[in-house]
Amino acid sequence: MSLAKVLLVDDEVPFVDTMVKRLSKRDFEIFTAYSGQEALDQLQEHPSLDVVVLDVKMPGMDGITALKQIKSKFPLVEVIMLTAHATVESAIDGMKLGAFDYLMKPAEIDELVDKVKKAEKIKRDREEKIREAEAREVFLRRGD
Ligand SMILES: [Mg+2]
Numbered sequence: 776m777s778l779a780k781v782l783l784v785d786d787e788v789p790f791v792d793t794m795v796k797r798l799s800k801r802d803f804e805i806f807t808a809y810s811g812q813e814a815l816d817q818l819q820e821h822p823s824l825d826v827v828v829l830d831v832k833m834p835g836m837d838g839i840t841a842l843k844q845i846k847s848k849f850p851l852v853e854v855i856m857l858t859a860h861a862t863v864e865s866a867i868d869g870m871k872l873g874a875f876d877y878l879m880k881p882a883e884i885d886e887l888v889d890k891v892k893k894a895e896k897i898k899r900d901r902e903e904k905i906r907e908a909e910a911r912e913v914f915l916r917r918g919d
Pocket of ligand 1: 786830831
């Protein structure tokens with residue numbers, strides 16, 4: 776099985792750098808973005824991305840706006856919201872808008888790894904179901 780492809784999105788560059796170093800040791804292929812727009816560009820460029828870890832509070836396009844766009848343009852991608860204590864309500868709103876889960880900053884690396892793996896599994900299971908349904912449809916059509 777190929778490595779899970781994870782996009783880290785946060786406007787705090789040192790935070791992203793630290794997380795990249797830690798997550799790269801955990802069998803993930805890591806991509807980065809420092810704004811919501813950059814995240815959308817990365818998804819456009821790398822359609823096989825599996826999981827987005829998305830900061831709630833960013834200048835310009837905030838995390839919730841980015842989430843809405845990600846979910847509308849790339850519906851199979853799973854999103855984990857990253858939040859500080861002050862913005863936890865936004866993270867909960869994010870889950871109502873289709874985010875898989877949220878994580879409080881400073882993110883505990885083991886917890887993040889665990890959530891990313893769960894999100895990736897959900898995505899793979901859903902993709903598998905879609906493939907099965909498509910195969911069934913082809914089969915049924917052949918019977919026409
Ligand atoms: Mg931020």
